[in-house]
Amino acid sequence: MGESEIEIRLLESADEMAAVGTMFQQVWGSVTPLVETELLCAIAHSGGYVIGAFDAANIVGASFGFLGRHDGQEALHSHVTGILPGVQHTGVGRAIKEHQRAWAAERGIGWITWTFDPLVRRNAWFNIEVLHADVAEYLENFYGSMGDAINGDDDSDRLLIAWPTDPSAERRPAPAGTTTIEIATPDDIVRLRRTDPAAAADWRRRVRTELGEALESGGVVTGFTRDGSYQVAVPA
Template identity: 30%
Template sequence: MTTIDNLWRQLGAPHNPALLPPHFVKSTLPRMGGMVVTLQRGDQLAGIGLLFPRAMASDGMRSYTLRLHEIDQRLSDELVHAALAPTPVRIYRPSDGTTFAPPTTRPAGVWIGLPQAADLPAIAALYRAVWDSQPYPTDLFSAEFGPGTALVATVDGQLAGFLLGFLRFGGAPNAPNELAIESQVMAVDPVYRQHGIATRLKRAQANDALARGLRCIQWTVDPLQLPNALLNFNRLHAIAGAFARGYYPVHNALNLVTASRFIITWLPASAHGRLGLVDGGERPALADLPGVAVLNDGPKLMPAPNDPPYIAIALPPGWTELQRRDLAQATAWRDATDAIFAEWVGWEAGKYVIYAVAHDQAGNHYLIGRPAGSWVWEENS
């Protein structure tokens, strides 16, 4: 971790807008199958690059896009290829990203499509408004970089949201060596959050992935954020079969306590996952789940029977507001639910996959899990 911070400082962080956020480089890039490389000229550091997954051949050979940051002077492509041989790479410099969708007038109402160059300032401004931090470089949306997903949403011609994703190696529990999508960052302007824009962006991403033969989309999410859980599980029919405590080494307005994360997996070609491509997401009642074991009462852990048919984890109301209002209580919630997720959530036999949000008569919400198994990826209905 310290090495990344040192490398980024040599590239002018935090004031170099061409750099990706260091928390992404530390946490998500390696999980995608990417890596950081350094290039030398003699005994001097001459360049730093990020290897992004690009393609996977039928024989399993992996190739990459090298996002190259040079120090002091340009490196020859021959030198770069020689340094990284035998790994197949396509060299990309941030200044290369200049091609976007041709400028056209968007239709009235909600529209989802490819970004135009004129959208880039609004994308960066929306990112800052949501996360209060330096945005991802907008050249990542370009045809030259070739992201896994580059989408914007407009309402009556005004930018209302965006979605950026990368290609990744593996992801699906039944297909660890397939090319997939890492859906990295999405933002929706609060002014337009009653238009279903997040759902539309994610569905557009899934339909595009399926058209390209990609069957898995992954992303990370704070497991205690109810709006995200309702979107991911009840509307998109994605699932969470992995959990990471302290996934991001970051603290900001949305992460005042440990930034733990679910690894969300959406398999839109599966019988379960394709339900998320159309409207009709349900919010089941806790009382309709026979034998469900409720694992916590607020931040207090509850005893559970062996092998229950369902598990339920209570969610705190207003998680972001709770962090701001009562940090000690928020920390207690995080510690308790982290312990539950670490013990119960997983793909392997005896573990549970989170797949829905349910409510009780008092209006409390619960994450619902069922035993892991082939129902996750089966494609027959």
């Protein structure tokens, strides 16, 4: 399946919103819905963002977000984006992000923000090296206990990402007088949570301390390496 075969469109009906909720449960392996149909209906009707990605009549991805603020400007906060495992790594995620950017830009919205688990390498690579988005903040145990098949019983630490809707905007530069450090991540944190929860917890504490403190002290994430390390410019 190629990206060109996928149709991404805004959703309106309750049936479409229910399909999004069901798909999210499949992606996260959750018994309870990640989002209720009525909330998605309210977000869409009040000017928020709710889309589905379709392969013919089948929904294979979805995303929703609401309006917020970043750096003093209006932002679209993309709260949840999910793609079925069978179509991951086919360009659908990039297509959804580009759709978000176009939707926000048409409405004069300057930023798109979202969160991701700093231990998940593929997401770090996508956000930092593919989209060239900024890491704005380290959020410790941001959502509390989540308990789904992906997050398990791990703390829900997140990085807040900020992506300008102006494609010509450059990533926030490292300030002068800094040195670059590298902060490693586990090879596959989702598998490690299942096979060795103690090791997964050790990784969480290590990255929370190293990356969280680096950002708190004024450090700037400047890259993410192929072998899974954050490159951070920190005050010398």
